[in-house]
Each structure stands twice: as C-alpha cells, then as structure tokens.
Amino acid sequence: MDRSTIDSYEVVIQEFPLPAFILNTDLTIRSWNELAENHWGWTQQEVVGQTVPLLEREDMAFSQQIWHAFLERRQSVQLPNASLLHKTGTSVTSTLLLSPLLDDTGTVIAAFACCIPSAEQQTNMKPLFQGLMDLRHAFDQIASVAVFDARGTITYVNDQLIDVTGYCSEMLLNQPWSLILDSSSPVVTEIRTQLRERKAWSGRLSLTSQTGERKHLQATLLPIYDANRIRFQHLFIGNDITETTALEEELDFLVHHHEMTHLLNKRGFLREGEALFQSAASHDPIALILFDIDRFKVINDSFGTHVGDQLLQAMATRLLQHTTDVLAFHPTSDLFGVLLPAPSSNLLFQYARKLQQALQRPYYINGHSLIVSCTFGITVYPSEAKTLEDLYRRSEMALYAGKSIGTGTIQYLTHEMDAQFTRKIQLERSLFTALEDQSLYLAYQPIIELQTQVVKGFEALLRWNHTALGSIPPDEFIPLAEEASLITPINNWVIIEACEQLAKWQQTINPELTMAINISPHQFQSDSFIRTLQHIVTERLISPSSITLEMTENIAILQTQRTVERMHLIKSLGFRLSIDDFGTGYSSLQYLSAFPIDELKIDKVFIDGLATNDHALLDSIIQLGHNLELNLVAEGVETEHALAYLKTTSCQYMQGFIFSEPLSVQDIETRFLKP
Known part of the structure; x- marks a missing residue:
C-alpha cells in the first residue's frame, strides 16, 4: 500500500456513514470525518496530529499496549468498551473497530478505525446502508467488498472481490456466501456466532477462487440492523493478503524445520508435539525415541562434511519411510527423534529395534558404502515425564547414558537416570x-x-x-x-x-x-x-x-x-x-x-x-x-x-x-x- 492508497482511505472516510478516522502508527490522528466530529465533539482541525484529546490519561498506557499488539499481529481488532473523551470532558464508551493498512511488505503503516453503533443506538439503517452502496467506487480502489442479506445470500460484490475470487458478478449475486467461504470452517462458525450475537467480526479467513486457488484475506464483517433490531444485511470488507500469508508460511517453515532434511527441528517438534499432547486422551502413554549416529564426526573427518550432509538426508528419507503415523523430527546435527503412541514395553522395544535395523542398513553415497550404528534413548509419558520438554530432556539423558555403555544401544530411562535428571534440573x-x-x-x-x-x-x-x-x-x-x-x-x-x-x-x-x-x-x-x-x-x-x-x-x-x-x-x-x-x-x-x-x-x-x-x-x-x-x-x-x-x-x-x-x-x- 502506497501513499495514494492511504489518500483513498482518507477520501472514503469523509463519506463513510459511521464515525471514522485514520491513525498513524504513533497513535496520532491522520484523518477524521464529520460523523466523528458529531460523535466526540472535536473538529478535524483540533484532533489531526493529536492523541491526548481522545485518550483518557489513565488509559494511555493500556491503550499503547493494545496498539503495540495490534501493530505486531497485523490483524483487525474490535474494542467493545473503548473509552474516549468528548470535547466537553465526558467519557464516551464506544465499540471501535481497528483494521490495519499494510504496505507491500506486510508492515502496518496506518489503521482505519470506525465506531460501530450498538443495537440501542441504531435507528433505521437503510439510508446508512445506501450510503455504503454509494461508496462502492471508492471501495473498489482499496478493498474487496460484499454484502449478504439475512439468509446469507450475496446481494452486492465489488470489482476487487471479483478479481480475488475469479467469479464474475453474475456468478456471485444471489448465491449463498458458502460459494466462496467454506461453511464448515471453524472461522465461519465463529463469524456466524458473532453475527448471531449482533457483534462485528474481524480476522483472517480463506476462500476458494473459481480456479480452486486458496486466497487469504484480512476481513471485517459488520451487522446492519433496522429500527426493530432485526439484522437484514452483513457488510464484508477484506484485503487480499495471500502473498503476505505465503511469505509468513515460508518463514514459519524455515523457523520450524531443519534446513537440510526439512524434518521438524526442535522448535517445530515442541509445537507439533504439544498439539499431540493436548489432543491425546488423559494419561494415554506417549513414547519419545531420540537417536543419533555413532561416531558421526569420524565420517565427516574421513569423507568430508558433504558426505556427512548427504548421509543425514538419506537417513531422514529412510526414517520417513519407516515411521508412518508418528511425528519424526531432526533437532540438530546427527540427532533425530520419533514421537509416537506408546505400546507395551515389549512392543516399544521391538519397534525401536526394527527402526534401528532399518536405519543401520548400508548407505551408498558418492561411491562410498557407509555402514553406521545408531544409539537410542527412550522415555515414556506420563510415567517418566510430565511435560514434553521433560520428555525430550530425559530421552536425551537416556541416549547419552546408552552411548556410555556402547554403540548401537537401546537405552530406557532408569530410576538412577531419573534421579540424576531431577538433580540436574534443580x-x-x-x-x-x-x-x-x-x-x-x-x-x-x-x-x-x-x-x-x-x-x-x-x-x-x-x-x-x-x-x-x-x-x-x-x-x-x-x-x-x-x-x-x-x-x-x-x-x-x-x-x-x-x-x-x-x-x-x-x-x-x-x-x-x-x-x-x-x-x-x-x-x-x-x-x-x-x-x-x-x-x-x-x-x-x-x-x-x-x-x-x-x-x-x-x-x-x-x-x-x-x-x-x-x-x-x-x-x-x-x-x-x-x-x-x-x-x-x-x-x-x-x-x-x-x-x-x-x-x-x-x-x-x-x-x-x-x-x-x-x-x-x-x-x-x-x-x-x-x-x-x-x-x-x-x-x-x-x-x-x-x-x-x-x-x-x-x-x-x-x-x-x-x-x-x-x-x-x-x-x-x-x-x-x-x-
């Protein structure tokens, strides 16, 4: 988003049928419409470039905390009890909706804010809604816009939404919103709940284009009521963040995966493993197997690190071939791991032995036949560890205890090791x-x-x-x-x-x-x-x-x-x-x-x-x-x-x-x- 796009927003809010303004990232006011003047009493000349006239002094620190979180998350947020000062000095409590305005790098450069009327404040909103329709040409320049009626039927779409979805207007109008929004999605369920409770919704959602491509939008939905408080329209405003989301997903992958083998690294394992912990039935046993390559340094020193790197990649491939329905990961160097539902002790040992034998078959790399051995360390939740971090560290302890015994060992955590671990933590x-x-x-x-x-x-x-x-x-x-x-x-x-x-x-x-x-x-x-x-x-x-x-x-x-x-x-x-x-x-x-x-x-x-x-x-x-x-x-x-x-x-x-x-x-x- 460049300066001209922000200028478009400034034009839009002057005709916007709700009290609205634009905030700079330092919490100063950039633009202010006439309805905002009526709502809070301050003229645009009095507030542009200012923050103090609006924020109550005791709320300043808290408001800055919310603002910094908003800048970091880059997602719309609804503030149901925002307390702002009227020019007369009285406090006006309103529901504010903040939506980020992003540049091409995904950085928040400003925020669009509007005051959402409560059900009690709303009178007949048809003139207001007609005002929104009159703004569709301005909206076409800055956002994807749609309107759904009370039954969820699409009654209006603008050009940007047509571009995002790939559907022409004739294919969208008079169709249910589920045509573009997956009605089974948890996000859509959340939206329905918010609208049913006569609340606005903001956040990220995905839709499917006509070609089947997944599109990601930062969106806001507003309920519009008549004088009898009966919802008759939903206003949808969205910004296409597909490219930003793809970049975020790419960065997330790099952060949570090993750069060489593309298996989960330790950070990724802790995130995914914690999800498995939460979904597992209470006290269902879970086993963690950690293993590394014995004398891996000798391989690097003898054949070169390029051979060692290819060996790690080959081992990762073989690990995936022999570990279906389990969480395989590669924390660091030559250390690998598997998280799996724990069968009986005998079956767990048999599984580990079978995996060990598969990993120790010869590897043919750059003309070399490499035969390696792997030492295993095993710990079971909840009998031997209460958290995922403890499970990892105790398996690591069992692994190194096994290496002290000899190569190719499969070592369970013992009571003596457990005492050593407890002392180490203390x-x-x-x-x-x-x-x-x-x-x-x-x-x-x-x-x-x-x-x-x-x-x-x-x-x-x-x-x-x-x-x-x-x-x-x-x-x-x-x-x-x-x-x-x-x-x-x-x-x-x-x-x-x-x-x-x-x-x-x-x-x-x-x-x-x-x-x-x-x-x-x-x-x-x-x-x-x-x-x-x-x-x-x-x-x-x-x-x-x-x-x-x-x-x-x-x-x-x-x-x-x-x-x-x-x-x-x-x-x-x-x-x-x-x-x-x-x-x-x-x-x-x-x-x-x-x-x-x-x-x-x-x-x-x-x-x-x-x-x-x-x-x-x-x-x-x-x-x-x-x-x-x-x-x-x-x-x-x-x-x-x-x-x-x-x-x-x-x-x-x-x-x-x-x-x-x-x-x-x-x-x-x-x-x-x-x-």
Missing part, C-alpha cells in the same frame, strides 16, 4: 540466582616459592555451596552453566572478583602478590572475555602483570592461528599466560615454542609419581621449562618426600595440601596475610 534452576545469593564464591589456594616457603600469590578457584545440596563440585556445575548459557557472566564475575580481591591484598598487605585465574577453552574464544580484560586495564582495577591466566593444553588443539593471535592480544594487554595441567593433554614442543606463554604448571600425576621414585618424566618437564625460560609451578604437592625432591630441582613454585587447601578470604587473611 542445579540448573539454582544457577540462575547463584551469583546473586552469593552461593557461588571464590576460594584461594596459596602458591609458594619452593626454596623460601614464602607465599608468592594465589590461585582463584570457583566453588558453589548450594543452599539445599551443599558443596557442588566444579566438574558438575560448570557444564550445566555452559548448557544454560550462564558461563559467560560467571566467568566474567570470577575475573573481576579475583582482580578486586588481589587489589585489596596488594594495597593492605603486599604489593608483590599475584593471582592465577583458570580460563576454559570456551571462555578463551569468547569476545566477552577480551572485553573484560580490556575493562580491567582501562579502569585500572589492577596491574595486569599481577594476573596469570591459566589455560589447559586442550586450547592448543583449537584453531592454531586464531589461538596464537588471541594469546598475543592478551599479552599485549599486559597479562601473563600459563599452561595448566601440563603433560596430560595435547603436549607438543611445537606449540610451546609458538605460544607466548610465561609459565608451565606441572600436573599432579607427575608429582604423585615421586612416591615410587618415578621422576624421569617430571625431570624432563622441568628441564624443558628451564630451557624455554618458563616459570614452573608444581601442582598437588601433598607429601614431605615430594617437597624435598622438588627443592633439588629448578622448579620455582608449588601449591598443594602440604602447605594449604583452598581457603576463604577470611582464612587466607588470618593464616597468611597478617599485616
């Missing part, structure tokens, strides 16, 4: 408030200079003391935080908190103290992490040379060039870098020489070997660090024997329970940092 929910309620906190383990036994600094370690479950180990709650997208704010808090604590100790106790902070591979790759480091530098929270960022060797197997560039960026900000748990991961002399690191932390496993005089590897690591001019920190020192041996080497620092376990701030200050 922990996930608690994590959202863990920073706020201070149940997440930092403990600090001293790092000691080996020869002098003087505290050099501390390593900050994240801990969680759950209010109900007690101490939760980091290797349990960190993965949960990553799944819940909470890891970034938690990581940023750890860095800032550790830096601020070190700054306090440097100012009050010892300006030479340092702090080591663990950085995960996920955090290392995050732009938020770099912004946090830049914030520390620009706000001068602490000298960055006092902070050592510890990264595991696994970071080395990430994109090497990007890893090196990011390390140099961190170093340029002034921070120190350390490789944590050295010797247990991706050990390579090549990356040690390429990375701008300052320190190696020797893993506890090499320190434990001293108990049996197995120190060859430890000596090699210490010599390597010495040759590369790196500081060395021995982790997990717990015995006098290990401590004595380390003192004979060139390892400079140590930490471990022989000196101190991780402690609270208060305990650190009491034991080690007395002024």
Whole structure:
C-alpha cells in the first residue's frame, strides 16, 4: 500500500456513514470525518496530529499496549468498551473497530478505525446502508467488498472481490456466501456466532477462487440492523493478503524445520508435539525415541562434511519411510527423534529395534558404502515425564547414558537416570540466582616459592555451596552453566572478583602478590572475555602483570592461528599466560615454542609419581621449562618426600595440601596475610 492508497482511505472516510478516522502508527490522528466530529465533539482541525484529546490519561498506557499488539499481529481488532473523551470532558464508551493498512511488505503503516453503533443506538439503517452502496467506487480502489442479506445470500460484490475470487458478478449475486467461504470452517462458525450475537467480526479467513486457488484475506464483517433490531444485511470488507500469508508460511517453515532434511527441528517438534499432547486422551502413554549416529564426526573427518550432509538426508528419507503415523523430527546435527503412541514395553522395544535395523542398513553415497550404528534413548509419558520438554530432556539423558555403555544401544530411562535428571534440573534452576545469593564464591589456594616457603600469590578457584545440596563440585556445575548459557557472566564475575580481591591484598598487605585465574577453552574464544580484560586495564582495577591466566593444553588443539593471535592480544594487554595441567593433554614442543606463554604448571600425576621414585618424566618437564625460560609451578604437592625432591630441582613454585587447601578470604587473611 502506497501513499495514494492511504489518500483513498482518507477520501472514503469523509463519506463513510459511521464515525471514522485514520491513525498513524504513533497513535496520532491522520484523518477524521464529520460523523466523528458529531460523535466526540472535536473538529478535524483540533484532533489531526493529536492523541491526548481522545485518550483518557489513565488509559494511555493500556491503550499503547493494545496498539503495540495490534501493530505486531497485523490483524483487525474490535474494542467493545473503548473509552474516549468528548470535547466537553465526558467519557464516551464506544465499540471501535481497528483494521490495519499494510504496505507491500506486510508492515502496518496506518489503521482505519470506525465506531460501530450498538443495537440501542441504531435507528433505521437503510439510508446508512445506501450510503455504503454509494461508496462502492471508492471501495473498489482499496478493498474487496460484499454484502449478504439475512439468509446469507450475496446481494452486492465489488470489482476487487471479483478479481480475488475469479467469479464474475453474475456468478456471485444471489448465491449463498458458502460459494466462496467454506461453511464448515471453524472461522465461519465463529463469524456466524458473532453475527448471531449482533457483534462485528474481524480476522483472517480463506476462500476458494473459481480456479480452486486458496486466497487469504484480512476481513471485517459488520451487522446492519433496522429500527426493530432485526439484522437484514452483513457488510464484508477484506484485503487480499495471500502473498503476505505465503511469505509468513515460508518463514514459519524455515523457523520450524531443519534446513537440510526439512524434518521438524526442535522448535517445530515442541509445537507439533504439544498439539499431540493436548489432543491425546488423559494419561494415554506417549513414547519419545531420540537417536543419533555413532561416531558421526569420524565420517565427516574421513569423507568430508558433504558426505556427512548427504548421509543425514538419506537417513531422514529412510526414517520417513519407516515411521508412518508418528511425528519424526531432526533437532540438530546427527540427532533425530520419533514421537509416537506408546505400546507395551515389549512392543516399544521391538519397534525401536526394527527402526534401528532399518536405519543401520548400508548407505551408498558418492561411491562410498557407509555402514553406521545408531544409539537410542527412550522415555515414556506420563510415567517418566510430565511435560514434553521433560520428555525430550530425559530421552536425551537416556541416549547419552546408552552411548556410555556402547554403540548401537537401546537405552530406557532408569530410576538412577531419573534421579540424576531431577538433580540436574534443580542445579540448573539454582544457577540462575547463584551469583546473586552469593552461593557461588571464590576460594584461594596459596602458591609458594619452593626454596623460601614464602607465599608468592594465589590461585582463584570457583566453588558453589548450594543452599539445599551443599558443596557442588566444579566438574558438575560448570557444564550445566555452559548448557544454560550462564558461563559467560560467571566467568566474567570470577575475573573481576579475583582482580578486586588481589587489589585489596596488594594495597593492605603486599604489593608483590599475584593471582592465577583458570580460563576454559570456551571462555578463551569468547569476545566477552577480551572485553573484560580490556575493562580491567582501562579502569585500572589492577596491574595486569599481577594476573596469570591459566589455560589447559586442550586450547592448543583449537584453531592454531586464531589461538596464537588471541594469546598475543592478551599479552599485549599486559597479562601473563600459563599452561595448566601440563603433560596430560595435547603436549607438543611445537606449540610451546609458538605460544607466548610465561609459565608451565606441572600436573599432579607427575608429582604423585615421586612416591615410587618415578621422576624421569617430571625431570624432563622441568628441564624443558628451564630451557624455554618458563616459570614452573608444581601442582598437588601433598607429601614431605615430594617437597624435598622438588627443592633439588629448578622448579620455582608449588601449591598443594602440604602447605594449604583452598581457603576463604577470611582464612587466607588470618593464616597468611597478617599485616
């Protein structure tokens, strides 16, 4: 719709036989007819460009909420108790009908509003209706218009409706409205109910053209009564939104389907599955089977992702061939699922086994014969889950439990898994408030200079003391935080908190103290992490040379060039870098020489070997660090024997329970940092 079309509406409302006006999207009045002047007392000159004269102050916020919803939904809406101010200051309650005026992209650019007379307000409406007929030439430019009599017989159609339906006027006139509107449609049933109750109706409906094509209209129907309140005509006004509807349907398909296989994705599954849940008889069992391809990454790495993609498409095709009358879907990557009415446990297992065997037959792709195995996880509603989301997550848990047993497994949810799932949900929910309620906190383990036994600094370690479950180990709650997208704010808090604590100790106790902070591979790759480091530098929270960022060797197997560039960026900000748990991961002399690191932390496993005089590897690591001019920190020192041996080497620092376990701030200050 362009400016000229809106101008046509402005012309129409001046002759419109009801109080009517046009609203801009900012709720200002664009045009105002004479009947509106009579109804509310305001002249067009007084209200154009204004909102306040009409809306009562206390209704402004609520009216804006309705308006924003109207703009988003782009559908006509009837407001039965709209309270607008008369010029005299009195409140006039009217039924308003708002219809959107859309541009070519489907965006609301204005709204047509008219005041619908109540049955009590209507006198003989034939002159009014005749006025509508006199406007048919104007309506032909902007909308599809029809009139039905009390029996539903079509008595008038305009040119636009003829164009939309494909019927000529002779084929439509004196015919029942069911010729173009499906009388069995729930929407038509709703329309009949509204008209029977002497109410207007607005919304979307579909009709069938002469060629059988489905057309979609944004429509409004108004009942017109005589003085005796007997309905004798229905006015139909519609805008063809077929193209807009097609675009919406296309976008809806993209949002709810996997882009490669065109099966429902997880969002689509949750929508369609919820509909099945609602339609199922109360407590009828429903089973969810999730499965994925074992070692799918090996296929991608060996044959290329293009072969992996074709394998997924072939599996989706085969899945549909063997799953009639069930809901098949493809949530992500190589994960697929089937939702179906649950037969007995034995029959369900037989169904899963038969499906598994069908999916594991060879696939012939690009000259390759691929034989794959699939692991299945199964959960049943309502015995094992009460909602569709729970059903999905519990099936996912059963699937991964099955993969830990072996490939090609069919795994049901067990009571033990159920307990684990319940605990996981409880922990996930608690994590959202863990920073706020201070149940997440930092403990600090001293790092000691080996020869002098003087505290050099501390390593900050994240801990969680759950209010109900007690101490939760980091290797349990960190993965949960990553799944819940909470890891970034938690990581940023750890860095800032550790830096601020070190700054306090440097100012009050010892300006030479340092702090080591663990950085995960996920955090290392995050732009938020770099912004946090830049914030520390620009706000001068602490000298960055006092902070050592510890990264595991696994970071080395990430994109090497990007890893090196990011390390140099961190170093340029002034921070120190350390490789944590050295010797247990991706050990390579090549990356040690390429990375701008300052320190190696020797893993506890090499320190434990001293108990049996197995120190060859430890000596090699210490010599390597010495040759590369790196500081060395021995982790997990717990015995006098290990401590004595380390003192004979060139390892400079140590930490471990022989000196101190991780402690609270208060305990650190009491034991080690007395002024």
